[in-house]
Amino acid sequence: EPEVTQTPSHQVTQMGQEVILRCVPISNHLYFYWYRQILGQKVEFLVSFYNNEISEKSEIFDDQFSVERPDGSNFTLKIRSTKLEDSAMYFCANARVEGYTFGSGTRLTVV
Amino acid sequence: DAKTTQPTSMDCAEGRAANLPCNHSTISGNEYVYWYRQIHSQGPQYIIHGLKNNETNEMASLIITEDRKSSTLILPHATLRDTAVYYCIVRVAGEGAQKLVFGQGTRLTINP
Numbered sequence: 001e002p003e004v005t006q007t008p009s010h011q012v013t014q015m016g017q018e019v020i021l022r023c024v025p026i027s028n029h030l031y032f033y034w035y036r037q038i039l040g041q042k043v044e045f046l047v048s049f050y051n052n053e054i055s056e057k058s059e060i061f062d063d064q065f066s067v068e069r070p071d072g073s074n075f076t077l078k079i080r081s082t083k084l085e086d087s088a089m090y091f092c093a094n095a096r097v098e099g100y101t102f103g104s105g106t107r108l109t110v111v
Numbered sequence: 112d113a114k115t116t117q118p119t120s121m122d123c124a125e126g127r128a129a130n131l132p133c134n135h136s137t138i139s140g141n142e143y144v145y146w147y148r149q150i151h152s153q154g155p156q157y158i159i160h161g162l163k164n165n166e167t168n169e170m171a172s173l174i175i176t177e178d179r180k181s182s183t184l185i186l187p188h189a190t191l192r193d194t195a196v197y198y199c200i201v202r203v204a205g206e207g208a209q210k211l212v213f214g215q216g217t218r219l220t221i222n223p
Contacts, residue, residue: 037152105153
């Protein structure tokens, strides 16, 4: 079964630094999503991306966040100036008729 | 907020059927019931979905009441690897349709 691949699996960064989380979605899927999960809390929607632009974003997705498809295949989430509260698992996902396929996630730890 | 209500936790013996209930009394006519699960801190995994008829696949069965206000996910022969948090979500079907809104889910523990 096709997979969504995320790198790195774990990233530690200092507060205030920029991080880029990468995702290789399933080919020929058009809708991409980022979700996050703070330890012990619910999975939360961040942003959806279609046709090379953001189609919906949550309140969490403020000016510190951005998404791109820099080369037509990879899908990235950038956090410009990380805060301690950005520490979480970040999941990339593709949507299909049957449902979503999620990646295995990137654990971001901000120190 | 999530439109579904699930028990916080459940236990089931290995080899037995695990029946996970979900209430979705405000479901709309064009919304499907989806089930996902999350094993430890992995990405959520799609299990099954349905509109009004009962559905079965290699992973589970989904029973939806006639009024569509509740449903039950059935894992027919639970194994230790089925220990996970199970999420019941209602959404409009179709590629790229609504985002998923996760609740707290049901933490299912399969006991040896």
